[in-house]
Amino acid sequence: MSLQHALLGVLEARPMNGYELTRFFEAAPRWVWSAPHSQIYPTLRQMEQAGLIEGQQEIRGTKLRRMVYSITERGLEELRGWVSTGHSAPPVRDAFFLQALFFDMVDPEEAASVLRAYIEGQEKLIAEWRAHSQALLAKETDLLRERLKNRPPAEHDRIARLKAHVFDGQIAVAQARADWARESLRLLAGDA
Amino acid sequence: MSLQHALLGVLEARPMNGYELTRFFEAAPRWVWSAPHSQIYPTLRQMEQAGLIEGQQEIRGTKLRRMVYSITERGLEELRGWVSTGHSAPPVRDAFFLQALFFDMVDPEEAASVLRAYIEGQEKLIAEWRAHSQALLAKETDLLRERLKNRPPAEHDRIARLKAHVFDGQIAVAQARADWARESLRLLAGDA
Known part of the structure; x- marks a missing residue:
């Protein structure tokens, strides 16, 4: 678990x-x-x-x-x-993509407003994760500071980079989602 | 639900x-x-x-x-x-990024092998979603064919494009994840 x-x-x-x-x-x-x-x-x-x-x-x-x-x-x-073990991927369950799958059933303006709120949500996540990634890279989060006390100084930079990179990954995923939603807006408007 | x-x-x-x-x-x-x-x-x-x-x-x-x-x-x-309603985003719970957050605690070779298996899994999903997106665009899935029987023919292309686009979104997300995992491999090897 x-x-x-x-x-x-x-x-x-x-x-x-x-x-x-x-x-x-x-x-x-x-x-x-x-x-x-x-x-x-x-x-x-x-x-x-x-x-x-x-x-x-x-x-x-x-x-x-x-x-x-x-x-x-x-x-x-x-x-x-x-x-250190590979785990099978969790089942695919994406409530937002499920919702988007039925956008053809509703008023395009309503679908567009759902998409705009979604983009805003993703942008907010990106901003939070970016700040967290930068704080990790600068070794400025409380938890990382505590953690590094038990690690050899020569490894500190590498550990900080690896941890910051995880949040860069979450940012990349959120960015892909926001970009997709922007394309959807164009598609709904009939421009694509 | x-x-x-x-x-x-x-x-x-x-x-x-x-x-x-x-x-x-x-x-x-x-x-x-x-x-x-x-x-x-x-x-x-x-x-x-x-x-x-x-x-x-x-x-x-x-x-x-x-x-x-x-x-x-x-x-x-x-x-x-x-x-047609915006819903709040589900809580962030990403078991794979959680795992990656502790890669510094294990042998880099073991972490690399977890990453390689992950990339393979994402590539497989991408191939399946790509096939599904193309089938939708060609209006060749059973479900879409049934669905379109009750929709005006003038809307068929738009509906197929909107539905195919959802799977293009899943592909974009999986691609962002696979790209991130490739960068992680370089980071673990000390090349980044």
Whole structure:
């Protein structure tokens, strides 16, 4: 399950409690994997039972106790195994292309307005991912800074480049989608 | 739920029984929406209860009875309403980009082999979608032929172009992904 691997990957940077993890996934809905907190807590419990992470009570002041999770050796192995193995592609399920498949059934002006909103959404994602890619390249995100503390300095640039490149990939996909939507507008208008 | 809209869109072409619908979704895993038969039958029952489709017993020979579903006026309205409305983007959840985000943790040769398998998968999708796009443009798919029987001949070319264009969009996205994976190979090899 990919949420497990997303959590392992985040915890590899540094130990975090459930609340911090929830905030990370909420503050990063435009990361590569989003998850609601209703999924995060039960998944953490399962992962702890499976020995992939381990929880430790964190005592702050006299009362507040939180479970802080860190990745175990077994969790690291699971993450590395998953990352280095080819996985079959998920089933094709693209709600937007499904919608576009029936544009001939509606008023072209309505279809055009759906397309314009879609282009705007893709442009917004592109802007967010571009900012994130640049922050990674400059090694300026909190998580990357934590992560690099445990890596040889000679590798820092390479790691930052590899991570930034993932967001460049998401940008390229969103750009292809926005370009496609622009062509669709021309097609609907009868210009293509 | 998008499966409902996928089913409505297929049934708009012609009435079908559950078995034919299941075969359509199985034979078209590379369409825009795939669904296992375990989802199709219960969804058809819900849609019938909601008045979006209507079932009629089909009697073949003396014994074989199948329920043949056709789209109702209400189903058409639901489909048109969904198609002409902008919907919020689904949450970002890309298992492959998530995997790529941790390529720095594994042997570059293993990461490269994951990337090569991924490129191959995308190329295969591109070839299937290209064939489908060309068949649509030539009005040669069974479903499109059935669908066009109920549309004015003057619109046939436009409808075929709009539908083919959706698969051109899927091709453009897969191409962006394959190109990205090729750049990743160069980056892993230290050439970028």
